[in-house]
Amino acid sequence: MDKESIESWVQEHFSQITDPALIKEIAEYGLIKTFKGGEIIMDYGSYIRMVPLVIKGAIKVLREDDQGRELFLYYLQEGDTCPASFTCCLTSKRSFIKTVAEEDTTVLTLPVKQVDDWISKYRNWKDFIMMAYDFRIMELVQTIDSIAFMRMDERLLKYLEDKVEATGVRTIQSTHQEIAWDLNASREAVSRLLKKLEDQGTIKLGRNRIELLK
DNA sequence: ACATTAAGTGATT
DNA sequence: AATCACTTAATGT
Numbered sequence: 001m002d003k004e005s006i007e008s009w010v011q012e013h014f015s016q017i018t019d020p021a022l023i024k025e026i027a028e029y030g031l032i033k034t035f036k037g038g039e040i041i042m043d044y045g046s047y048i049r050m051v052p053l054v055i056k057g058a059i060k061v062l063r064e065d066d067q068g069r070e071l072f073l074y075y076l077q078e079g080d081t082c083p084a085s086f087t088c089c090l091t092s093k094r095s096f097i098k099t100v101a102e103e104d105t106t107v108l109t110l111p112v113k114q115v116d117d118w119i120s121k122y123r124n125w126k127d128f129i130m131m132a133y134d135f136r137i138m139e140l141v142q143t144i145d146s147i148a149f150m151r152m153d154e155r156l157l158k159y160l161e162d163k164v165e166a167t168g169v170r171t172i173q174s175t176h177q178e179i180a181w182d183l184n185a186s187r188e189a190v191s192r193l194l195k196k197l198e199d200q201g202t203i204k205l206g207r208n209r210i211e212l213l214k
Numbered sequence: 215a216c217a218t219t220a221a222g223t224g225a226t227t
Numbered sequence: 228a229a230t231c232a233c234t235t236a237a238t239g240t
Contacts, residue, residue, distance in 0.1 A: 152228075175220060186229050191221060207220060207237055 003027040006108065009055050013079045016131055019124035026053075030108040035101035042099040048088040050109035054080045057105025058166040062098045062182070072159065072182035074139045075102065075166040083133045090116060103167055152185060153193045159183060160203065164212050172210040 006027040010017055017023060030053070035041055042048065044064050052059075059076040061084070076082055076099070084097055089112040118125040146155050159182065163172050176194065180187040194210065197203045204211040 177220075187220095188222085188230080189228060192223090195222080205221090 006030055006032070009108065010053070013055055014053060014128070015079075016128050017124060019122055022118065022122045022124050025114065025118070026108070026110065029114045030110050033107050033109050035105045035107070037101055037103040037105075039101045040098065041101055041105075042085070042095050042097070044096065044098050045094045047092070048085045048095055049112055051085050051089060051112065051115045052076075052082055052107040052109050054078055055106040055108055058102040059105055059107075060100045060102045060166075062100065063096070064098060069184055070098070070181055071184050073097065073143055074136070075162060077166055080135075081129075081132045083129070083136045086115065086129060086132075102163075152183075152189060153196065155183060156185075156190065156193050157197065157202070160210065160212055170212050172212070173208055174210070175208055 004027075007023050010023050010026055017026070031050075032055075033052075035057075041052075041059060054076050056078060058078075059082075061073045061076060061082075062070045063073050064070050082099070084095070087093070088095055119129070146158055150158070156179070159179065160172060163174075164170055176190045177187045180190040183190070194203065194205060198205050201213060203213055
């Protein structure tokens, strides 16, 4: 992909990045990477050398506890970046989260060296990073709220809605077991709650399929 | 037709 | 709400 189209990608998807010189550098150093749906992009414990800007698709971000249980945290969507990767890069820590491509996804990866340099070089870049942090923290607080205060049925519905929003498709293709893993619940509980939602007319169920109706 | 995997159910804690 | 022990249903070979 040539630099001009990368520049226009950035302008199109990252409206907060406005400095022409910065955009030029992003196109200069950025590398396009694509991932197939379901592909693991970053696993726990791996070192991160790049900061991704999500151009297309969606990335699912998961946290794993010491017993190997996974918990869904949030999605990164078009126009998002991953503040966690940013922190990991600059402090050369290992990743404490796992990221999986929710669907076929294209990201522009930026080398840690420039990402670091740009902070002092471009006010616009610093602002962008801060905004990304702010947004992510808000998202995380929402997730914490849902775990701490929401009942399981509300949490499940929110999960379904999030997924539909992230993928842009109203029919979710996953098993009850997979959902249960993401929510840290039992498969039976998820099945029963989904059944309730179906009775209420909120969703339509099928094997490996959940259609969100409203 | 058979085996495998997903989903539904009731009882128990 | 989790776990267990099943049953039933859908799907692939």
